[in-house]
Amino acid sequence: MNDKATRVLPRPRPRPVSDWxxxxxxxxxxxxxxxxxxxxxxxxxxxxxLDIDGPGVYGQVKFHGRAIAPNLIQQLFGARGRREGEMxxxxxxxxxxxxxxxxxxxxxxxFQYSPSDGEVTxxxxxxxxxxRRAHRPVEAGEEGPSRTVKTFxxxxxxxxxxxxxxxxxxxxxxxxxxxxxxxxxxxSRKEIATFAEDSEVLGLEFVTPALxxxxxxFLNETVIWDVRADTxxxxxxxxxxxxxxxxxxxxxxxxxxxxxxxxxHDGPDCWSALTGxxxxxxxxxGVNGMTDGLASWGISPQGVPVACFGRRSxxxxxxxxHIGDRFQRIATESHGTVLSRFAFTSDGSLMAAxxxxxxIEIWDMDQAERAAVLRTGRPLLGEDEDALEAVAFSADDxxxxxxxxxxxxxxxxxxxxxEIALLEGCExxxxxxxxxPDGRHLVASDESGTARxxxxxxxxxxxxxxxx
Numbered sequence: 001m002n003d004k005a006t007r008v009l010p011r012p013r014p015r016p017v018s019d020w021x022x023x024x025x026x027x028x029x030x031x032x033x034x035x036x037x038x039x040x041x042x043x044x045x046x047x048x049x050l051d052i053d054g055p056g057v058y059g060q061v062k063f064h065g066r067a068i069a070p071n072l073i074q075q076l077f078g079a080r081g082r083r084e085g086e087m088x089x090x091x092x093x094x095x096x097x098x099x100x101x102x103x104x105x106x107x108x109x110x111f112q113y114s115p116s117d118g119e120v121t122x123x124x125x126x127x128x129x130x131x132r133r134a135h136r137p138v139e140a141g142e143e144g145p146s147r148t149v150k151t152f153x154x155x156x157x158x159x160x161x162x163x164x165x166x167x168x169x170x171x172x173x174x175x176x177x178x179x180x181x182x183x184x185x186x187x188s189r190k191e192i193a194t195f196a197e198d199s200e201v202l203g204l205e206f207v208t209p210a211l212x213x214x215x216x217x218f219l220n221e222t223v224i225w226d227v228r229a230d231t232x233x234x235x236x237x238x239x240x241x242x243x244x245x246x247x248x249x250x251x252x253x254x255x256x257x258x259x260x261x262x263x264x265h266d267g268p269d270c271w272s273a274l275t276g277x278x279x280x281x282x283x284x285x286g287v288n289g290m291t292d293g294l295a296s297w298g299i300s301p302q303g304v305p306v307a308c309f310g311r312r313s314x315x316x317x318x319x320x321x322h323i324g325d326r327f328q329r330i331a332t333e334s335h336g337t338v339l340s341r342f343a344f345t346s347d348g349s350l351m352a353a354x355x356x357x358x359x360i361e362i363w364d365m366d367q368a369e370r371a372a373v374l375r376t377g378r379p380l381l382g383e384d385e386d387a388l389e390a391v392a393f394s395a396d397d398x399x400x401x402x403x404x405x406x407x408x409x410x411x412x413x414x415x416x417x418x419e420i421a422l423l424e425g426c427e428x429x430x431x432x433x434x435x436x437p438d439g440r441h442l443v444a445s446d447e448s449g450t451a452r453x454x455x456x457x458x459x460x461x462x463x464x465x466x467x468x
Contacts, residue, residue: 020063058076058086059089070096072099088109100123159174165186171206176194178200195225201214213273220237302348305324308330319338324368360391390444426444440455440457
């Protein structure tokens with residue numbers, strides 16, 4: 001089966017499974033969705049240990065109350081015989097550890113389905129690999145299983161407040177102290193340059209693989225630093241209008257090399273990081289800067305601005321999400337910023353948005369519509385508390401990382417729509433996440449002022465094969 005194959009069938013619709021016939025029909029739909037479009041149920045009578053067969057696939061389906069034992073896995077392997085093809089096992093009652101070990105040895109993909117809705121989850125590496133190969137990136141309106149399959153508990157502690165990888169992965173920059181930045185080569189960790197100023201650093205991001213934007217909000221300026229030459233190319237920014245304080249966000253636009261700072265009171269103002277010239281400011285239709293509060297914003301790689309505005313009426317506040325020149329009313333809340341952090345896929349087609357809700361919203365940028373919601377199962381927090389405060393896609397868009405008030409980082413496989421890993425070890429709210437470009441490392445920063453680095457090389461099979 002080709003890794004680049006595109007799924008042609010819609011995800012099987014939820015259906016209750018009440019007997020063995022329902023179980024076989026449900027398993028057949030999933031087998032076809034996995035890419036085995038010629039799969040069929042075997043005729044009634046003696047099925048030679050197979051309930052499903054077809055070109056390149058052989059399957060067994062069980063509907064009973066006992067966990068599957070190794071002998072049933074061996075029976076499926078024997079039924080396939082010398083023929084080539086994938087082996088799929090579907091069970092409603094799970095598997096013993098010995099059965100999963102046996103399945104791993106024989107290359108059998110083990111799946112468990114829910115009797116309530118027929119939803120299938122992967123139980124071993126072979127099944128996760130089949131799911132990965134069958135999936136293309138996230139589609140509008142789909143939702144998948146949310147299940148952590150691996151926990152990482154021993155991150156490397158970095159001597160820094162927070163850190164950011166360069167686009168090509170050759171450098172990593174740290175907020176070293178309250179007022180200084182350090183840059184090292186990656187992965188050797190050899191220090192190559194430091195930069196210090198008599199003011200607090202409150203944001204940094206690579207504009208190009210060698211140019212680093214460092215934001216000093218209390219000076220109302222952003223420094224563009226050539227790391228390799230250890231030279232300040234320019235300082236950009238200006239005093240905020242109407243005496244409003246600067247806000248500590250730096251955002252990069254790949255297509256224009258722009259740095260965005262929140263000096264405008266009715267939308268972000270822009271400067272080119274490459275030339276230092278002031279760009280046309282982003283303005284959003286229907287927004288009154290004096291009454292609508294700019295809560296958060298971002299820019300897609302293609303330069304499409306996104307912003308969340310809140311308008312207060314009494315004790316209630318209504319929230320609008322603007323994507324380019326379009327906007328939608330997204331909620332009316334008495335507390336909390338509905339969406340406060342954004343991340344974009346590399347082609348700018350999808351946006352992940354997080355905030356007060358513990359769930360992750362996936363937005364279609366072309367249609368300016370909510371495409372899906374990934375349910376995390378976390379509790380809703382109290383007034384003015386965002387459950388999730390950091391979000392980032394890996395460079396190839398296959399992984400989505402989110403972090404927040406529970407002091408963990410969780411990884412989602414965007415092909416499976418499944419949570420595949422839990423990264424533990426942070427001591428406070430997670431505030432920033434950055435992937436290395438090859439997807440093999442992730443650095444997270446928390447409010448305690450410590451950055452931590454995880455090696456993701458040992459991710460489950462569904463998270464492998466992420467490099468371009």
